[in-house]
Amino acid sequence: MADTSLFSPENLEAARVFVGSALALTGAVFSAAGSIGVLRFPDFYTRMHSASVTDTLGATLVLFGLMLIGGWSLVSFKLLCIWIFFMFTSPTASNAAANGAMKAGLEPFLGKWTGQKIKIEGQEALRAQEDRE
Template identity: 45%
Template sequence: MTGMIIDGLSWILIVCGSVLVVTGAIGLLRLPDVYARMHGVSIIDTLGGGLLLIGFMLQAGFSLVTLKLLFLLAIMFLIWPAISHALAQAAMTEGVEPVLAEDRRKRLDQPEPGAPAAKTKKRP
């Protein structure tokens, strides 16, 4: 009975992790620029990969394989966000501009239409 519960729970985690990874892959294709792609994919793939590895650990039982998967899970949670940050920093260094629906810098410098003229601070 306990084996069936653990087996069912592990398959639920594996399926949920797989769905998240596929969703991240679709988001990678649909999002407009490198920054949005990194933001969406890094969060979803870290969670999806974590769910997959936890599901695999439950399938493996307590063995050396489980310890290896636990080590891989710890490395994944530490390294993947750092890799995403390094890629974003490299894109910024190369001058890659984010795609915005509107230029918010113009809106910050101008008062709203119909509003009384107020002294606003200029942003650098």
């Protein structure tokens, strides 16, 4: 008797590629959002946050989506290795960059976003930062 349940092997096989593509597309959306954030956010730390979201969440979703599409194969194993490498390097790089900026004396902007004003402050802080160097 054929397995007619929702989770029959045929259904799972059909869902695999579909879910994988959906995951990869979601990851692409997160990456795009991260890129927009890098361009639009007011100061270094917020941009850093945005960039690291791209690196971790976006890359995770894309890689897991591709793994689902790839199935049980060497390709999927390599993608898993890439993911593990990403999980080690990307947060470390973000941490090192933010840490370096903090040590160099770049103050994060605190308080409410007021548009133009905070932008000018940011440029002043950057200029002060360059002078110090």
